[in-house]
Amino acid sequence: MLVYHPAFDLYHGVFRVLKLLNRSQKKNLEIEKLRLLDFYLLFPGLIPSIRLKREHQKYKRIFTELSNKYNIASVSGQAKQVFERIEPFNNLILTYLENKKYVKIHEETYLDFFSSELPKKILEICNVRDEKENKLMGFLSEVLSSYELKGADGLKARTGLMEYRYDNI
Numbered sequence: 001m002l003v004y005h006p007a008f009d010l011y012h013g014v015f016r017v018l019k020l021l022n023r024s025q026k027k028n029l030e031i032e033k034l035r036l037l038d039f040y041l042l043f044p045g046l047i048p049s050i051r052l053k054r055e056h057q058k059y060k061r062i063f064t065e066l067s068n069k070y071n072i073a074s075v076s077g078q079a080k081q082v083f084e085r086i087e088p089f090n091n092l093i094l095t096y097l098e099n100k101k102y103v104k105i106h107e108e109t110y111l112d113f114f115s116s117e118l119p120k121k122i123l124e125i126c127n128v129r130d131e132k133e134n135k136l137m138g139f140l141s142e143v144l145s146s147y148e149l150k151g152a153d154g155l156k157a158r159t160g161l162m163e164y165r166y167d168n169i
Helices: 010-023 031-042 044-049 058-065 079-085 087-099 120-132 134-146 155-159
Strands: 028-030 103-106 110-113
Touching: 010 031, 010 087, 010 120, 010 134, 028 031, 031 044, 031 079, 031 087, 031 110, 031 134, 031 155, 044 058, 058 134, 079 087, 087 103, 120 134
Parallel strands: none
Antiparallel strands: 028 110, 103 110
């Protein structure tokens, strides 16, 4: 039996990453943070499991009500394994975007995004999709991306998806 899931679709992944980068207020971003944001774009139903700051707790209620269009039941209890399993796809997506000269990867830790290099048609499609998922995209690009990545209070620790204890702070 063949089963499709957007997490393992490179073209879907390229589009997701472009949406995140286009909406981001920063033009350079840590690759690990981008991976985390992409994961929660794929599985918004898992957002309530993030240990958010007190001022952002209201988002847990919003996303608890949000139905997960990509079958959260298949990920529940296995989020870390799924996150690790899609890492090679994330790497291929970034390699593709770098080959297209939409991003420049520095030392395999962060990237610069060149929105001026994107074709206008792709930007238009990103913006249309962005409007349809406005709450989710706003949360990911403004709230979650504002968190530090490393440390005991960072995004890695708050999500539980990545090891943080040995980070260089």
